[in-house]
Amino acid sequence: MLHSPIVTAGPGSVELPRSPAPIVKANDLLFVHFERPDLDRAEQYLRDFGLIVVSKSDKELFFRGTGSRPYVYRVTRGPRARFVGLGLSVPSSVRAAPDPARDSAQRPEPDRAGERHPASRARAA
Amino acid sequence: MRVNDTQRPALEPPEVTKLGHLVLETPDFDKSVRWYMDTFGFIPSDVMCLPDGTPVGAFMRLDRGDEPSDHHTLFVALGLESKVDHVAFEVVDLDAVEMGQQVMMARKYRHAWGVGRHLLGSQIFDYWRDPWGQKHEHYADGDLFDSKVPAGYHVLDRAGLYQWGPDLPDDFIDAKLTPRRLVSILKTAMTDRPRLKKMLALKSSVSRPARPWR
Numbered sequence: 001m002l003h004s005p006i007v008t009a010g011p012g013s014v015e016l017p018r019s020p021a022p023i024v025k026a027n028d029l030l031f032v033h034f035e036r037p038d039l040d041r042a043e044q045y046l047r048d049f050g051l052i053v054v055s056k057s058d059k060e061l062f063f064r065g066t067g068s069r070p071y072v073y074r075v076t077r078g079p080r081a082r083f084v085g086l087g088l089s090v091p092s093s094v095r096a097a098p099d100p101a102r103d104s105a106q107r108p109e110p111d112r113a114g115e116r117h118p119a120s121r122a123r124a125a
Numbered sequence: 126m127r128v129n130d131t132q133r134p135a136l137e138p139p140e141v142t143k144l145g146h147l148v149l150e151t152p153d154f155d156k157s158v159r160w161y162m163d164t165f166g167f168i169p170s171d172v173m174c175l176p177d178g179t180p181v182g183a184f185m186r187l188d189r190g191d192e193p194s195d196h197h198t199l200f201v202a203l204g205l206e207s208k209v210d211h212v213a214f215e216v217v218d219l220d221a222v223e224m225g226q227q228v229m230m231a232r233k234y235r236h237a238w239g240v241g242r243h244l245l246g247s248q249i250f251d252y253w254r255d256p257w258g259q260k261h262e263h264y265a266d267g268d269l270f271d272s273k274v275p276a277g278y279h280v281l282d283r284a285g286l287y288q289w290g291p292d293l294p295d296d297f298i299d300a301k302l303t304p305r306r307l308v309s310i311l312k313t314a315m316t317d318r319p320r321l322k323k324m325l326a327l328k329s330s331v332s333r334p335a336r337p338w339r
Contacts, residue, residue, distance in 0.1 A: 010176060011279050011280050012278035016169045022162065023166075025188045027187055027189055029144055029146065031144065032144060032209075032212050038256070042255070048138055048228060049225075049229070049261055050141040050216065050263070065144065069144075083208065
């Protein structure tokens with residue numbers, strides 16, 4: 001587990017330091033969100049996998065586990081199979097109100113703000 | 126241990142206790158990892174490196190201070206494209222993982238890898254693909270760290286992915302050369318030689334057999 005602080009070559013020679021001051025410290029992973037062309041097939045698979053349906057329409061499915069979270073998996077009907085985003089929980093004291101000016105300046109699709117990131121899409125929920 | 130009793134887990138989908146983690150691939154590893162650490166305060170638990178020490182994968186956990194957190198909630202790795210490699214869900218124990226496998230086999234889903242025990246994170250794992258090929262993991266018995274534990278650094282290779290279990294199947298990491306990927310590789314080759322070199326080194330590292338008897 002511990003690595004030597006004076007590694008000059010190989011693993012540990014390039015460190016990945018923690019952020020000295022992150023914007024927020026997320027404290028839980030809430031959900032994943034996928035788009036799927038066939039909700040019936042998605043539902044069957046996820047039920048067989050062990051998830052429990054909590055809400056269902058012809059456009060969306062929500063599943064939970066047996067933990068405290070209201071849902072952990074969301075599926076939206078869409079033309080292709082793709083990952084849409086993930087949900088993280090942040091401490092309530094730091095939940096900032098959205099800044100419309102900044103959001104509209106930086107984000108091409110304000111209605112999807114928070115689900116856009118090059119590597120994936122993360123959203124504080 | 127039982128006397129005059131038996132162990133008969135039910136043949137039914139396992140109880141999923143929670144969503145545990147996601148594994149993301151990204152063409153820009155350094156930028157992506159920094160973003161998750163600087164934005165949401167993720168802290169590295171274990172870092173996978175090329176033999177020269179270049180980080181190419183990071184198991185990251187939530188910083189909850191003294192309250193223990195899963196060894197990883199996100200694993201971000203260098204890859205050809207931005208995608209989710211898999212999503213992982215916690216089940217209660219080894220029986221749940223194995224009975225889950227029985228159910229998924231019975232329903233004829235496509236198996237990806239398992240049952241085995243990972244090295245970093247220590248989870249007992251089993252991976253199954255959904256109808257669109259997306260891997261979903263059942264896992265149990267993983268490590269929890271509080272925020273005091275410093276990051277570990279390791280060479281990324283096939284052997285270091287698991288302690289016991291079947292060898293990693295070659296198709297676990299989707300490396301089929303689709304037209305889209307070919308274009309992406311060619312683009313990288315022309316515009317970003319260092320990144321291409323990193324990817325080739327990564328590929329050669331995970332191509333080596335995991336065990337001496339393979």
